Amino acid sequence: MSTPSIIALAAIGLVGLASVIIGSLGVRVARSTSDFLVASRTVGAVPNAAAISGEYLSAAAFLGIAGLVLREGATALWYPIAFCAGYLALLLLVAAPLRRSGAYTIPDFAEARLHSPRLRRICTALVLLIGWLYLLPQLQGAGLSLTTLTSLPSWVGIAGAGVLVVLSVVAGGMRSITFVQAFQYWLKLTALTIPALVALVLFASHGRDLDRPTAPEFTAATTVSVETPAKLEVAAPTPLTARGTVDGVAVDGPLTWQPGVHVVDRGTELSFAAGTGIPVPAGSPTTDREWLEPRSDSASLLEIYSILIAGIAGTMGLPHVLVRFYTIPDGRAARRTTVVVLAMIGGVFVLVTLLGLLSRAFTPQLLVDGNSDGAVLLVPTAALGQGWAGWLLGGLVSAGAAAAFLSTSSGLVVSLAGVLFTDVLRGRLRDFRLAAVLSAIVPIALALGVTRLDLGLTVPLVFAVSAATFCPLLVLGVWWRGLTPAGATWGILVGGVLSAIGVGFALAGAVPDGAFGVLLLRPAAVAVPLAFLTMVVVSKLTRKSVPLDADRTLLQLHAPERLGLSRDRVERESETSA
Template structure:
C-alpha cells in the first residue's frame, strides 16, 4: 500500500470528524446538551451512534484477526457482542432511561441512597473507561505503523487530539452526530472492499496468492471452559459498558430506548458479517499474516494483497478511513462518559468542568498506550468486558431488579469482582500469554458469579441498610414516570 494513501485517508476522516463535531457546537448550549443531548435523540439516530461507539478496534480489526488465527472459535466474539445487546433490551434499556440519571454513578446513588456507593461506582467506571480506551489507541498505532510507516505513537496522539477537539466542542450533542456518521463509514469501509475481494476470487481467480491450508497457525481449539467464560464476559460485560449505557439516557423515553436497542441489534448483525468474511478469506489466502504476527492487520492488508494496483490502494484507503473512524468513535464515547462522571464528582458538574474532565479522560490512557505494546485487540477488549461484567453489571442488574440490594452489598460485590478480575488480568500479564493458566486468561466464568454472590450475601446480611426510598425508586424504574434525578 502506498504510504501517502494511508496519510490522506487519516487526514480526511479526521477533518470530517472535526467538521461534524464543530457543527454540533452550534446547537450545544445547555448542560443537558453536553451530558445527554437534552434527551432528544431519536431511535434511528441513536442506534447509529451506538453502533459507532460500540464497534471498536476489537470489532473492526480484532475479530477478523482472531478468526484468521482461531477459525470458528473466534465466532464467539461477534455472537457475544450482539447477544449482549439482546440482554440490554430485555433487562436494562428502559429502566435505566426512566431513572433520569446522567451517569451510572448517578443511578447507583439514587437507587441505594449512598454517596459511598457513588464514589466506588465512579472509580470503577473510570477504570473501565481507561482500560477500554487503551486498545483503541493501540489499534490506531498499529494502523499508522502498517499503512504509512510513520511512528506508531502518531496514531494514538492523532486519535486523542481529534477526540478532545470534538468532545470539548459540543459534548454529547456533538458526539452523537459524529458517531452516527462514523458507523456508516465503518460499515461501508468494510463492506465495499470485501465485496470486491469476493467478486475477484469468484470471477477469474486472479488473487495474488493461492488458497492455503485451513489452519494456518496450528493452534489448538479452545476448550469448553474458555468458550463459556468468554461468552459470560461478553454477555454480561455489555450490560456494564459506561459509554453504551449513557446512550440510553439520551432517548426521550423508555419506549424509545427499547426501539433503539432493537435497531442496534439489526445493525450489529449486519456489520459482523464483514469482519467474519475478512477473517475467513485471510485464513485461506493470506495465512502468512497469522504466522508473522500481523493477524490484527488482516483487514488493512487484504485489499492490497489480493487486488493490488490502484484499485487495491483505493480500497485500502477506504479501510484505513473506517479503521480510524472506529478508533475515534469508541474513544469519543468513552471520553464523554468518563467526562460526565469526573466532572460531576470532582469538578462541580459545569460545562467548563466537563471540558476539563474530557481532556483528562483522554490524556491519561494515552500515556499508558504509548508505554505499552499492543496485545491481540479482540482478546484485550475481551478482558475489559470480563472486568466490567464483574463490577458494574452486578450492581446494575440487581439494582434494577432486586429490592433487597443494599449499599454495603453493592460495594462489597464491586470490590470483590474488581479485585478478582483485576488480579487475574495483572497476573496473566506478568506470566505472559504462554504461561498463563486458562482460568486466569479467561476469568469471567468465576469472577462474575463471585461478584453476584458476594453482593447478594452481604445485602441479605445488611437488610437494615435497605434505603427507605427503595419502593419509590423501583416504581420510577419500572413505570414510565418523571425522572428520578433532577436535571441540572
C-alpha cells in the same frame, strides 16, 4: 512514502477532518450542562442507534475479530455472538429502567438507588478504570493502522487520534459526538461491505479451497520480521532461513523446524520459500481443516463459556454504552434503539467475520509476524494486487479503521469526562472540557508506553471487568428490592478484584498454560457468578439497611412514562411548581 501509503494517510486525514467539521455542528446547539453530558435527552431512536453502533464497533471489532477468525477459525465466532447477545440482554433487563432512572452516569444511578456516597466513589473509580482500559486498545489500534498502512511510527497514530478525540469532545460534548459517531458508523459499514464483496468475488473466481488437511502455504517467497516474541507451531517439517534467535539459539542461515512449538525472539527474520507451510501461533489450528472446525477440548469450552458470559454481561456495564441510554427521551425509545442497534452491529459483525475468513486465503503470512489484527487493512491490496484498484480500496478500509478507533474513543472520553465532571471537579461548564482532557491523558500515556497488546486479548478482559462489577449492580439494582449498599459494595469489590487479577497477568504477559491460565485471561466465568452471589448474600445479611424508598424507586424504574413517575419527570414538575 509510497503511493498506497499516501492514499491511506489521506483517507485517515479526511476522516479526522470530516469528524471535526461534523462535530462543529453540535457546538452551535451545545450550551448547557445537559447538552454536553446527555444531549438534553432529545436524541431520537434511529440517530442514537447509529451513534451507539458507531462507538460500540471499536477498533477491536473492526480489526480484532477478523484477526481472531484468521488465527482461531470457527472457534472465534463466539466473540461476535457474545457481543451481539450483550445488547439483547441490555434490551431485556436494563435499557428502559435505566433511562427512567434520570441518572447522568452509573455513579448517579448507584447513589440514587442505594444512597451510598462510598458506593458512588467506588463506581466512579471503576468507570475510570474500565474506560481507560478500553481506550488503551483503541489508541493502540490507531497506531497499528498507521504503521501497517504507512511508514510512520505508531506513536504518531496514537497521539493524533488522542488529539482529534479530545477536540471533538471539548467542542460540543455528547450532542456533538452524536452526529460524528452516526457518520462514522455508516462509513465503517461502507468500508467493510465493498472490500468484503470484492474479495469474496475474487476468492470464488480463483476456485480457492480452505478445506484442506494441510497448513496454509506461502504463495511466494516471503520474509517476515517478528515484532514481538512469538511461539509458532508447525504440523510438518518446515524448511526456512532465520536470522536472529530461535528456540534460544542464535542462528543465521537455513534450518528445518520439526513438528511442534518453536520460540522466536523479537527482531528475528524468518524467510520461507514459495509453497512452504505457514507456521501458526501456538495453540491455534495448524491445518485449514482444523481451522474450520470448532474446538471442543475442556480448556476451549471453558474459554468459550467465559467469553459468552463476559460479552453478554459486560455490555450492560460499559460506561460509553450506558451513557447513550441517558440521551434518549423515554424508556420506549430506549427499547426501540436497542433493537435497531442489534441489526446494525449484527450486519457489521457478519462482514468482519467474512473478511477474517478471506484473510486466511489472501494474507495468511500475518499468522507469523504477530500482525493478524491488521488482516482487514491488508486484504484489499492482497486480493487486487498492487495497483490503483487495490490502493483505493485499501484507502477506503483505512478510512473505516480511522472511524472505528475515533468513534469509540470519543464515546469513552465523553463518558469519562461526564463522571469526572459530576463526581470529581463538580464545577462549571468549562470544567467539562478540562475533564475531557484529563480523561484522555492517562490512556494516551499508557498506549505510548506499553508494548502493543493483542486486540482480541485486551478487549474481552475489559468486558470481563465490566461484567463482574456493573452488571450485577444494574441487574439487581433494577430488579431486586432487597439489594443493600453493603451488598452492592462487596459484590463490586469481589468481582473487580477477581477480574483485575486477570488484567494484571495479561498486561505482564505471564499467563500459565491450562485451565488456570484460561481463567486468568477469561475471568468472567468465575468473577461474575461470585459477584452476584456476594451481592445477594451480603444483602441478606444486611437486610435492615435496604433503602426506605426502595419500593418507590423501583416503581419509577418500571412504570411507563405516560404515568409521569420517572425521576427526571418528577424533578421537572417540582421545579415548575416551585
